[in-house]
Amino acid sequence: MKLRSILLGASAFAMLGMGATAAKADGELFFYNWSNYFPPELFEKFEKETGIKVTLDVYDSNETMLAKLQAGASGYDIVVASDYMVDVMIKEKLATEFDAKSLENFKNVAKPHDTMKYDPERKYSVTYLWGTTGFTYDSDVAKEKLDDSWKEFFEPREEFQGKIGALNDEVEMYAAASYYAGVDKCTEDPAEAQKILDVLQKQKPYIAVYSSEGTIDRMAAKEVSMHMQWNGASHRTRESLPSAVFVYPKEGLTFWSDHFVIPSGAPDLENAKTFINWMMQPENAAAASNYAGYMNGIKGSDAFLDDALKADPAVNMPEEYADRLVPGKNCSPKARDLRNRVWTKLKT
Amino acid sequence: MEIFTRHKRFWLVAPAVIYIGFFMGLPLVQMAYVSILERGANGGVNWGSFSFDSYISFIFERDLMDNLMVNTDYLQIFLRSFGLSALTTVLALILGFPTAFYIAMQPQKRRNMFIFLVTIPFWTNILVRNYAWMLLLRNGGLIDHFLASVGIQTGGLDILYTPYAVSIGLTYTYLPFMVLPIYASLEKLDHRLIEAAFDLGANKRKAMTRIILPLATPGIVAGAILVFIPCLGAYVTPELLGGGKFMMISNLIGSQFGAARNWPFGSALGFVLLAMVLLAMLVYSLKFKKLPEDAS
Amino acid sequence: MKIDRANPLWRFHGITPMAIFFFAYLYLPIIVLLVLSFNENRLATIWTGFSTKWYSVVLGNDDMLRSAKNSLIIALSSTIIATIAATLAAMGMARGRFRGEGGVAAMLTLPLLVPEIVTAIATLLFFIVIGVKLGLLSIIIAHTVFCIPFAYLPIRARLDGMDPALIEAANDLYANEWQAFKRITFPLLWPGILSGAMLSFIISLDDFVISYFVGGAGSTTLPIYIFGMIRIGITPEVNAISALMLIISIVFVSISFLIDRVRY
Numbered sequence A: 001m002k003l004r005s006i007l008l009g010a011s012a013f014a015m016l017g018m019g020a021t022a023a024k025a026d027g028e029l030f031f032y033n034w035s036n037y038f039p040p041e042l043f044e045k046f047e048k049e050t051g052i053k054v055t056l057d058v059y060d061s062n063e064t065m066l067a068k069l070q071a072g073a074s075g076y077d078i079v080v081a082s083d084y085m086v087d088v089m090i091k092e093k094l095a096t097e098f099d100a101k102s103l104e105n106f107k108n109v110a111k112p113h114d115t116m117k118y119d120p121e122r123k124y125s126v127t128y129l130w131g132t133t134g135f136t137y138d139s140d141v142a143k144e145k146l147d148d149s150w151k152e153f154f155e156p157r158e159e160f161q162g163k164i165g166a167l168n169d170e171v172e173m174y175a176a177a178s179y180y181a182g183v184d185k186c187t188e189d190p191a192e193a194q195k196i197l198d199v200l201q202k203q204k205p206y207i208a209v210y211s212s213e214g215t216i217d218r219m220a221a222k223e224v225s226m227h228m229q230w231n232g233a234s235h236r237t238r239e240s241l242p243s244a245v246f247v248y249p250k251e252g253l254t255f256w257s258d259h260f261v262i263p264s265g266a267p268d269l270e271n272a273k274t275f276i277n278w279m280m281q282p283e284n285a286a287a288a289s290n291y292a293g294y295m296n297g298i299k300g301s302d303a304f305l306d307d308a309l310k311a312d313p314a315v316n317m318p319e320e321y322a323d324r325l326v327p328g329k330n331c332s333p334k335a336r337d338l339r340n341r342v343w344t345k346l347k348t
Numbered sequence B: 001m002e003i004f005t006r007h008k009r010f011w012l013v014a015p016a017v018i019y020i021g022f023f024m025g026l027p028l029v030q031m032a033y034v035s036i037l038e039r040g041a042n043g044g045v046n047w048g049s050f051s052f053d054s055y056i057s058f059i060f061e062r063d064l065m066d067n068l069m070v071n072t073d074y075l076q077i078f079l080r081s082f083g084l085s086a087l088t089t090v091l092a093l094i095l096g097f098p099t100a101f102y103i104a105m106q107p108q109k110r111r112n113m114f115i116f117l118v119t120i121p122f123w124t125n126i127l128v129r130n131y132a133w134m135l136l137l138r139n140g141g142l143i144d145h146f147l148a149s150v151g152i153q154t155g156g157l158d159i160l161y162t163p164y165a166v167s168i169g170l171t172y173t174y175l176p177f178m179v180l181p182i183y184a185s186l187e188k189l190d191h192r193l194i195e196a197a198f199d200l201g202a203n204k205r206k207a208m209t210r211i212i213l214p215l216a217t218p219g220i221v222a223g224a225i226l227v228f229i230p231c232l233g234a235y236v237t238p239e240l241l242g243g244g245k246f247m248m249i250s251n252l253i254g255s256q257f258g259a260a261r262n263w264p265f266g267s268a269l270g271f272v273l274l275a276m277v278l279l280a281m282l283v284y285s286l287k288f289k290k291l292p293e294d295a296s
Numbered sequence C: 001m002k003i004d005r006a007n008p009l010w011r012f013h014g015i016t017p018m019a020i021f022f023f024a025y026l027y028l029p030i031i032v033l034l035v036l037s038f039n040e041n042r043l044a045t046i047w048t049g050f051s052t053k054w055y056s057v058v059l060g061n062d063d064m065l066r067s068a069k070n071s072l073i074i075a076l077s078s079t080i081i082a083t084i085a086a087t088l089a090a091m092g093m094a095r096g097r098f099r100g101e102g103g104v105a106a107m108l109t110l111p112l113l114v115p116e117i118v119t120a121i122a123t124l125l126f127f128i129v130i131g132v133k134l135g136l137l138s139i140i141i142a143h144t145v146f147c148i149p150f151a152y153l154p155i156r157a158r159l160d161g162m163d164p165a166l167i168e169a170a171n172d173l174y175a176n177e178w179q180a181f182k183r184i185t186f187p188l189l190w191p192g193i194l195s196g197a198m199l200s201f202i203i204s205l206d207d208f209v210i211s212y213f214v215g216g217a218g219s220t221t222l223p224i225y226i227f228g229m230i231r232i233g234i235t236p237e238v239n240a241i242s243a244l245m246l247i248i249s250i251v252f253v254s255i256s257f258l259i260d261r262v263r264y
Helices: A003-018 A040-050 A062-070 A083-091 A104-108 A170-181 A190-206 A215-220 A231-240 A269-279 A282-292 A307-311 A319-324 A333-346 B006-035 B053-059 B073-104 B108-123 B126-137 B142-149 B163-186 B191-199 B204-232 B236-241 B249-257 B263-287 C015-036 C053-060 C062-093 C101-113 C116-130 C136-159 C164-173 C177-205 C209-214 C222-231 C237-263
Strands: A027-033 A052-058 A078-082 A125-138 A164-166 A207-210 A226-230 A244-247 A253-261 A325-327 B037-039 B045-050 B060-062 B068-070
Touching (some): A027 A269, A040 A269, A040 A282, A190 A333, B037 B263, B073 B263, B108 C015, B126 C237, B163 B236, B204 B263, C116 C209
Antiparallel strands (some): A125 A244
């Protein structure tokens, strides 16, 4: 085989791949989100109704998204950021003030999502979806019903020892251990951080795997019998493992929310506002929930929700657990250092 | 004997060197600057305020009384990564060398096809390949099933989420990088040379050590570099197949640009690694100065 | 094995079984993922029946297809540029010593030595300073950098120990250097070049961190897309798109072989 054959092959193949690029629509919107976290059909519906074509780019964590924006990358009209990240974006002047309350459909926003700790006046953000981070266990394995407590996760009963999956997520694991140890998850006191480390280190021998990917598969295949999970994943787990139970621990659990934010330097502010306003229609918000398995914050979206989603206490949280929810928090550099050192020590 | 004049050689080397110098060298200089800056409160850096904390905290930590104490956490993580990379390199060589030799001995027409065969599996995503390994290795997984069906009862392999699984996965990932350079250097081997050696009474080992290995050496060196160093930066495989229980260098550095939002420390760790690897290469080149190609 | 005088493999008993083991090891996970891409169930671990539905899901997911297309364009472009630069560099470095040779060699392997995430952030900061627009092009530029050593080392290994007299003679025989290159040097280097190019290609195709940071709006690649699925969980869609990539790779290889056959 000679150079020319390879080059010919390569170009033929490149042409196969390229195809014709679609003509530019009336307007464009660059949307930055996790992947498979927004229903593709909804993009089509949006384009049909408004003539704006959405281009999706994706990231894998809040922090990498932030690092990229901080380094100066731009070009996105809307990013989806979690609560504490909204705080960072506002402080770092990476968010555009667009006054969500002035949008027509803001009236649909249900309490408590009409405000947010880091953006009380909703000048910069609107809730997209929200969820909780607790743990799921297989009730067929448990000899009796487990307590609503992190104790079951951090100091597991015999039948769960060695059969536990944890999220491989510094922030989530540290927060859960801090609730159980009874200290602030943003503590700057090394002695308190040591308590958190103790909880985690004591638990480590019982852990089969730290992994944030494939939690559903691992539970369904009975590779583990207990897994720290986001509630949407827990809901999915129950679809194939009916004995899965999601626990809202009494010591508290992280309630996180993801928000639409318009980054500074967004190419098209008006299109971004059109999109956010459109997403506050109950029907569209419900479509997002049905697709992703997480709750939205829009009044009247219930009517459009899948029954399975509505009936699952993991997603549709029973009212009595409301006071167990602890919102996400943007920790100080000193607290983050402690957290990172604890996490590093755990894995040394 | 010189093929090319000095002048001509400069122009041959220049495009690659200038390209790397501009798009890699300059950014690294900038990053070295970042590593001695003060971290920003929310991530990023405060341009213009300096601090050497990042390099100090590689070895030392401050205890409750603000005294500096030696902290070996990071060193341990570095050592683990180096050990695992060395193991992977050796395993890749053990599997890769015979394969490269095998391919080089095939008829001309078939060799290119083998090169493609070696690389085709890597058109799939790294995450997917690691998942496939998880399904194969887990207790009650496919290998377990297979062993049970041929009558070997293992009672669960107990291999997934252990360092063994990580070695299997890493070796898998880096195999082509060992095979192809060795193949490239062995391909010029003239079959008749081996036959002649045997005719002259050489045994297998002699033919191997006197004819084949010297020819393969440049390829083995190139392959070892292409496996060992990238393996130091492996991220996904240790996380997935090792069950995330132990950190590797790249997990540590990644977390500095992630949850810890400590860019200067992250860059400093990167430069410490760079220095270590450069030092190792320097020692190597001093010790093995007389490489075969220089002897000719 | 039958004894073939032209092929000394029969002299070395362990080699063929080892090579067979090698290819079995290499293709075992690939078979698993191909089978799973036809699993009807959403979960990889539970087989509920044969179905091609994940292929239709993939073909209906424009974002995923676009990201796969981006990945292929990037890998192809950076491989071509890197391989050309690396071939020239290997020829320049091949013979005799010169001042600064060690420095040049270190420079050519530098992209291997720096952890990806550091390279990624450094490159992004640098691109922003010099005003490179982030997009497919910026990813191609950055990929080419780390593809060069992957292409260079196999070619260099090929050249080492080769008889310089061959190329000398070629230079005497052909008036024109290009002809000497085309007729002699290039065919001699070919196994190294093909190896180097294939390694560059797969390393570019799998890159996540650098593509993520230096990409801009509209340039999501397949690895970025797959890594971003964490909020929802990885679905068999990923197996299906991987299978499709394998098909594309086989089509690509076949086209090259067909052209080759037609020419001779």
